[in-house]
Amino acid sequence: MSRPQSWVPTDPRSVPTREHVLSGLHGTDEGGAELVQLLTPEGQRVSDDRFGSWAADVGREELQGFYRDMVLVRRIDREGNALQRQGQLGIWVPLLGQEAAQVGAGRAATPRDMIFPSYREHGVAWCRGIDPTDLLGIFRGTDHGSWDPIAARFHLYTIVIGNQCLNATGYAMGQKFEGKVGDGPDAEATMCFFGDGATSQGDVHEGFVWAAAYDAPVVFYCQNNQWAISVPLERQTRVPLFQRARGYGFPGVRVDGNDVLACLAVTRWALEECRTGNGPVLIEAFTYRMDAHTTSDDPSRYRLADELELWKLKDPIERVRVNLVREHGVQQDFFDGVQAESDELAARFRAFCLAMPDPGPDRMFSEVYAELSPQLEAQKQAYLEYHASFETEGSLAGPRIGGV
Amino acid sequence: MTTMTLAKALNSGLRAAMELDPKVLVMGEDVGKLGGVFRVTDGLAKDFGEQRVLDTPLSESGIIGTAVGLAIRGFRPVCEIQFDGFVFPGYDQIVSQLAKVRFRSQGRVPMPVVVRIPFGGGIGAVEHHSESPESLFAHVAGLKVVACSNPDDAHWMIRQAIASDDPVIFFEPKRRYWEKGEVSETEPAPLFSSRVVRSGADVTVACYGPLVKTCLEAAAAAEAEGTDVEVIDLRSLSPLDLGPVFSSVRRTGRLVVVSEAPSEASVTSEVAARVQEECFHSLEAPVLRVTGFDTPYPPSKCEDDYLPDLDRVLDGVDRALGW
Structure with missing residues (x-):
C-alpha cells in the first residue's frame, strides 16, 4: 500500500492533510503497525508481541467455541431481521459483520465483570448467557428489556447514544470504592460498549474524563463500524479514535474488530489492566456494519456496494472457519453440526416471538x-x-x- | 428542638443519613474541601473521607450519569448541582436514565438518587443563578420533586429523600439558606405531603420553597386588614398532595397559587387544573396565580419586579376576594 501512515500529532505545529486523516481512519485494510491482529482475513494465525500471549491458550477447542458463538449469533441476527420484515418485530438492529468484535470482547469478560451495552450488542448478550429470546421484547414492543441486569451483570440496552459511558464509569467507581480493584481473586472491572458515532457525544468524553480522574476500572470498547447511520467516520473525528485516549491520559488500542482472537486478547489484557488498578483503557475495534443501521434504514442512499464487497473479504466468521480447517484439521461434520444447531435456535427464537403475548x-x-x-x-x-x-x-x- | 439555619439543617440531615447508611455518597462540584459554595456540605469530607464526599470534575452530566452507575452498583448518591441554571447539561441523564431505569428494568434496578438543586432568585446574582426549573422535572414520569421552605423541613426532607428508593429532585430555597428556625427531634411529616402552615377562612394560598415565608408575611399583613388567609406549603411538587388544598378550597372557595417560576405549563398550572376538577362547585372565584413572568430570568436589578413579593401576593388575594 502506498497510503501514508496515519497522522500522529507529535509536532504541535503539524496539521494532518486530508489524505492523512482518511488514511488514519480507513488505512487499515491490510493491517498495519497500529492494528492488532492474530488471525488474518485469510485465516492464518499470526503472532503479536504485545498481545499474542493473551490468547496463547486458545487452541482448536476454544476456537471451535468462538466459531459456534459467532454462527449462532449471526443466525439470530438474520432471524431478527426476517421477523421484522414479516411484521413480527417493530424494528431490528442488525449486528451483521460485528460478531467477532462482540464475541471476542464478551468471552474475555469474567462473570464478575459488569457490562454496559449500547443497543446492537446481541453478541455480547449471548456471551453473558442472556437467552436471545430475551432480546425480542425490546423490538416487538412488549418491554424495554426483560433480563435481570444485576444477575447477568449485563445492563439493559441504552438507546440514547453515549449515556451508558457515564453510567458504566459510575459503576466502575463503585467497584473501586468497594475495594474490588487489585490483585485479589475477587477483582472486577466494567466494560462499556458504544460506537464510532457516540464518540462525538459529550457523555463519552465526560466518561473518559471521569474514569481517568477516579482511575476507574472501565474498558471503553468502541466498535468503530465506520458509519453512524449515514454519517461516515471522518465527520466524527480527525484522528483515529484509539488515539484520543492519549489526550485523556490512558492507553488506547486499535484491534482488528473482525478478528475474534485479537478482540479476545486485547480485551482480556484491558480488563486485567483495569482489575489491577491500571484503568481505564480504550479499545477501538475496527470493524464494519455490513447491514443497515436498523431495518428502517437504507444504506444504498449513502454508501457504495463496493465497500461492502471489500469487507466481505474480511468476514469475521469465514476466517475462523478457514483456520479451523487448515490449521486444526476440523472436518465438515463440525460445521454441519453448528449449522444445524443454529437452525434449531432460530426456529426456537421465531416460535417464541410469534407466541409472545401483548402486555396488558x-x-x-x-x-x-x-x-x-x-x-x-x-x-x-x-x-x-x-x-x-x-x-x-x-x-x-x-x-x-x-x-x- | 434545636435552632439552626436552613443550610445547617441540610448539613445535619446529610450527616445523619451518611451515618445511618455507609452506601450514602455526597457528590458534586466543590462539595468536599470547600463544603459547597453555600457550605451545605461543610465538614462532611473531613469526617467521611473523599470516597464518600466526592469533589467531582466540572460536568453535570457526569455527576448525574455516574450517580446512576453508582446506584446500579448499590450506592445511594446525593448529587449537588451548584446552581439551578447549571442542571441542564445533566438533564439528559436525569430524564433518559435516572427517571427510567427502574421502569425499564421492571423494578430490578432501583434508582435511590437525590439531586439537590439550590433554586430561585432574590440574591442579586448573574444569569443562570436564580432560576426555578422545578416544573421541567415535575413533568417527567419516574422522578419525584420536592421543595423545602424552612430548616425543619430541610433537615427531615433531605433525610427522607435519601431514604426513598425513587429518584428525588430536591429543591432548596437558596435565599433562605441563612434563615434560622427550629428543627424537630422526630420527622414532622411524610416526605410527599403538603402542609397547612397557617389556618384561615377567607382565601387559600398555595405556595412552596422560598415564597412560603413571603406568603406567611402577606397573610399577616392581610390579617391586619381583616382578611383571614390560609397558607399551604405544597412541599411535594411531584406527586402533588392536593388533599389539604381541596379541603381548604371547599371551605374558602378561593385559591391563589404562588411561585417564582414562569406560569406557563407549570406546577401552578397543574394545581389550578386539578382544583377546578375537584372543587368546581365550591369555587367562588377562578383559581388565580401569582408567579414569575414568562420571560427568561431578568438581570438582577429587575428581579424585585419579577419575583412575587408580599404586595403581589396581597394583590392576588384581593382579586380573588373581589371577584
Whole structure:
C-alpha cells in the first residue's frame, strides 16, 4: 500500500492533510503497525508481541467455541431481521459483520465483570448467557428489556447514544470504592460498549474524563463500524479514535474488530489492566456494519456496494472457519453440526416471538416508582375500569381517563 | 428542638443519613474541601473521607450519569448541582436514565438518587443563578420533586429523600439558606405531603420553597386588614398532595397559587387544573396565580419586579376576594 501512515500529532505545529486523516481512519485494510491482529482475513494465525500471549491458550477447542458463538449469533441476527420484515418485530438492529468484535470482547469478560451495552450488542448478550429470546421484547414492543441486569451483570440496552459511558464509569467507581480493584481473586472491572458515532457525544468524553480522574476500572470498547447511520467516520473525528485516549491520559488500542482472537486478547489484557488498578483503557475495534443501521434504514442512499464487497473479504466468521480447517484439521461434520444447531435456535427464537403475548394495560403503570403516588394509582384504576368497560358493556361509555 | 439555619439543617440531615447508611455518597462540584459554595456540605469530607464526599470534575452530566452507575452498583448518591441554571447539561441523564431505569428494568434496578438543586432568585446574582426549573422535572414520569421552605423541613426532607428508593429532585430555597428556625427531634411529616402552615377562612394560598415565608408575611399583613388567609406549603411538587388544598378550597372557595417560576405549563398550572376538577362547585372565584413572568430570568436589578413579593401576593388575594 502506498497510503501514508496515519497522522500522529507529535509536532504541535503539524496539521494532518486530508489524505492523512482518511488514511488514519480507513488505512487499515491490510493491517498495519497500529492494528492488532492474530488471525488474518485469510485465516492464518499470526503472532503479536504485545498481545499474542493473551490468547496463547486458545487452541482448536476454544476456537471451535468462538466459531459456534459467532454462527449462532449471526443466525439470530438474520432471524431478527426476517421477523421484522414479516411484521413480527417493530424494528431490528442488525449486528451483521460485528460478531467477532462482540464475541471476542464478551468471552474475555469474567462473570464478575459488569457490562454496559449500547443497543446492537446481541453478541455480547449471548456471551453473558442472556437467552436471545430475551432480546425480542425490546423490538416487538412488549418491554424495554426483560433480563435481570444485576444477575447477568449485563445492563439493559441504552438507546440514547453515549449515556451508558457515564453510567458504566459510575459503576466502575463503585467497584473501586468497594475495594474490588487489585490483585485479589475477587477483582472486577466494567466494560462499556458504544460506537464510532457516540464518540462525538459529550457523555463519552465526560466518561473518559471521569474514569481517568477516579482511575476507574472501565474498558471503553468502541466498535468503530465506520458509519453512524449515514454519517461516515471522518465527520466524527480527525484522528483515529484509539488515539484520543492519549489526550485523556490512558492507553488506547486499535484491534482488528473482525478478528475474534485479537478482540479476545486485547480485551482480556484491558480488563486485567483495569482489575489491577491500571484503568481505564480504550479499545477501538475496527470493524464494519455490513447491514443497515436498523431495518428502517437504507444504506444504498449513502454508501457504495463496493465497500461492502471489500469487507466481505474480511468476514469475521469465514476466517475462523478457514483456520479451523487448515490449521486444526476440523472436518465438515463440525460445521454441519453448528449449522444445524443454529437452525434449531432460530426456529426456537421465531416460535417464541410469534407466541409472545401483548402486555396488558396495567404494564405501563408498573414500576414507574417504588412507591406509586395516590395520583398515579387513581389514574391507573380509572383507566383499568375504562378498559374493562369495553369487555363488560360493549360500549364506549366508561369512567373518564387521563387526569384525576 | 434545636435552632439552626436552613443550610445547617441540610448539613445535619446529610450527616445523619451518611451515618445511618455507609452506601450514602455526597457528590458534586466543590462539595468536599470547600463544603459547597453555600457550605451545605461543610465538614462532611473531613469526617467521611473523599470516597464518600466526592469533589467531582466540572460536568453535570457526569455527576448525574455516574450517580446512576453508582446506584446500579448499590450506592445511594446525593448529587449537588451548584446552581439551578447549571442542571441542564445533566438533564439528559436525569430524564433518559435516572427517571427510567427502574421502569425499564421492571423494578430490578432501583434508582435511590437525590439531586439537590439550590433554586430561585432574590440574591442579586448573574444569569443562570436564580432560576426555578422545578416544573421541567415535575413533568417527567419516574422522578419525584420536592421543595423545602424552612430548616425543619430541610433537615427531615433531605433525610427522607435519601431514604426513598425513587429518584428525588430536591429543591432548596437558596435565599433562605441563612434563615434560622427550629428543627424537630422526630420527622414532622411524610416526605410527599403538603402542609397547612397557617389556618384561615377567607382565601387559600398555595405556595412552596422560598415564597412560603413571603406568603406567611402577606397573610399577616392581610390579617391586619381583616382578611383571614390560609397558607399551604405544597412541599411535594411531584406527586402533588392536593388533599389539604381541596379541603381548604371547599371551605374558602378561593385559591391563589404562588411561585417564582414562569406560569406557563407549570406546577401552578397543574394545581389550578386539578382544583377546578375537584372543587368546581365550591369555587367562588377562578383559581388565580401569582408567579414569575414568562420571560427568561431578568438581570438582577429587575428581579424585585419579577419575583412575587408580599404586595403581589396581597394583590392576588384581593382579586380573588373581589371577584
